[in-house]
Amino acid sequence: MTAAARGDWRAVHDEAMRRIGAREWKPGALIPAETALAEEFGCARATVGRAMRELAAAGLIERRRKAGTRVAERPVRHARLAIPLIREEIEAAGAAYSYALLGAEERAAPPPVRARFGEARLLHSAAIHFAGGAPAVLEERWINLDLMPGAAEPGLFETESANEWLVRHAPFAGGEMAVSSEAAEAAEAAALGVAPGAPLLAVERLTRGPEGPVTLARLAHAPGRRMRLEL
Amino acid sequence: MTAAARGDWRAVHDEAMRRIGAREWKPGALIPAETALAEEFGCARATVGRAMRELAAAGLIERRRKAGTRVAERPVRHARLAIPLIREEIEAAGAAYSYALLGAEERAAPPPVRARFGEARLLHSAAIHFAGGAPAVLEERWINLDLMPGAAEPGLFETESANEWLVRHAPFAGGEMAVSSEAAEAAEAAALGVAPGAPLLAVERLTRGPEGPVTLARLAHAPGRRMRLEL
């Protein structure tokens, strides 16, 4: 048929991407219906549908029944961020990883935390992750004991970080993350061995299971650490 | 059939998620083949395949021909970050947006930049984005003139930010992003109206088109600004 080799959804996908990139299909413009494209490419409608579904998932097109398919005005570019265990991240950088628990106890949470968890019983924990003996990340965490009663077991986080235990035991259904830059407060600075006011990369992450919020963590990364994403 | 309503890939998907979350299918364990699941759920193999494809894309399972499908040892959770235009981000926060170009000229780039672009001719631009009259983001950018010759037109970025122009005119094929926390240098501090050493959220983004790297931008966000992601 055309430039696209026939009979492969990937070929349709790539040709559509090319047309969008080359502005043969302009932003906001309607593109031909699946049946028309299937005829053009000499393939089944389902094959075109598969290609278009991938493009829609990537945010390059917007599809609506009856209204048809349009090229996105502004391609919603999704960064894909693989969330690594801190241990793996540090070991991948070639440094020796170690970990120290500062404390773990059931505790009443301040209002901003309560706002996320409602009336649930909460375990509070604090820990430091070291890279090559130097403090790298300070972790403060709240865990929903109503959903994760096993987390209350004494000594559980002495050797394994709460993060790793949760990854293996907590169901995952979604969450939110916020990244900001903050000046180190006195306690943080002391724990991380940096000057007060030093710029920390603060990552706050709320993880939800199917039955509600499971854990809220705040990771304060020492100056110089970076977070990498792929687009 | 089972708890899953028949004839819907979403039902298969949800039931599989439930079994993974409930550890009926344990991390690392092999799960039944598509044909077996299709029989169990009373649907076509393609329907099971669709459900499994989504789970694999979400990182919950790993699939290999002949070897079968396994529950991922550690669910690769990837954040999906919609990258907004700075203008939209500021307007969404309810503040008035404005923009000032500090300069745009063809210029020889320092080695770290050359390393990304090779021998290409490069346009350098600098600009500030304001929120409600206050400096919010300082933008420094390099644009590949070999791929985007239109960017060299004088006065182009006077009223529209380079970011918005590029989003509308540059093909997009991928990229990388790195986030870090940095102390404001003197020039940055002055431009943003903050004290030297204030913690800035630095976002460096390299955007690639199908023919090579298109633009490298460094956005320095004023203290207090946050970057939000969904998991």
Place this chain on the structure above:
DNA sequence: AAGTGGTCTAGACCACAAT
């Protein structure tokens, strides 16, 4: 009312990799 995307089916063939 009608046109579009969304999904399902039953069957088929292929690609890959473990055996």
Place this chain on the structure above:
DNA sequence: TTGTGGTCTAGACCACTTA
């Protein structure tokens, strides 16, 4: 060699939304 996922097809029906 063989079992598994990956893809394609031709047709069908449904769901949604615009006109």
